[in-house]
C-alpha cells in the first residue's frame with residue numbers, strides 16, 4: 001500500500017518529477033489507485049489528468065487498468081480538487097472547483113488554469129456523455145457568465161466574465177460532437193491525431209472512402225446523396241460504440257485509429273450536406 005504522499009505523486013503531474021519512483025512501483029500503482037478511490041478522500045486528486053508521459057511506457061494491460069481506475073476517480077471527484085483556491089475579492093476559501101462565483105461575496109472568479117472541460121461542464125469523464133445534460137449546463141453557465149451581465153461592473157469582473165464565457169463556449173463545443181470529444185480525450189492522455197495524415201488508416205479503408213466520395217460526386221438526386229449521408233451516419237454510430245469500448249479499456253492507440261476513421265466519415269457527412277444544399 002502506498003503512503004498518502006506517494007498517492008499524491010501518482011495522481012498529480014508531480015509524478016513526472018518522480019519518474020524513476022513511478023516506474024519502480026508501476027506494478028502496484030493501479031491497485032493502489034483503485035484502493036485509494038474507496039479509502040482516501042478524493043480531495044487529493046486534481047481532476048485534470050496530465051499527459052501520460054511515463055504511463056505510455058507501461059504495458060497495455062497495466063495502462064488499461066490504470067485508465068479504468070482513473071475514470072473511476074475522475075467521475076467521483078467532480079467537485080473536489082487537490083488545490084483549494086481563495087476568492088480574489090473577499091479571500092474566502094472557494095467551496096468547489098471550478099468555482100465560477102464566490103459563495104461568500106458572490107463575485108465572479110477567474111478561470112482556473114488546466115481545469116478539464118468535463119469538469120467545467122460537470123460531465124462524467126466518458127466518451128458517451130449525456131449531451132442533453134451538457135446542453136442544460138451550457139445554457140445555465142452562459143446565463144450567469146455572459147459579459148452582458150457585467151457591463152456595469154469593474155474592469156476585472158468584465159474581464160473574468162469574458163474569459164469564463166469563452167472557456168465555457170470552447171468546452172461545450174469540444175464535448176458536444178463525438179469526434180472533437182474523442183480527440184480531446186486522447187489529448188488528455190497525451191495522444192494527438194496528426195493533421196493531414198492517414199494515421200492508422202489501412203488501404204482497404206482508404207479505397208472504400210474513395211468509392212464513397214466518387215459516388216457522392218456522381219449523385220444526381222437528393223435521394224442518392226441522402227442515402228450516402230445515412231450510410232455515413234450509420235458508420236459514425238458504429239464507430240462511436242467502438243471508440244467508447246476502446247477508451248474504457250484504455251486501448252488508446254485503437255481509439256486513435258478509430259477516431260481517424262470517424263474524422264473521414266464526419267467529413268463525408270459534411271460533404272453530403274453541401275451536396276444537398278446544392279440541390280435546393
Ligand SMILES: [Zn+2]
Pocket residue numbers: 087088089090091092102103104105106107
Ligand atoms: Zn468572495
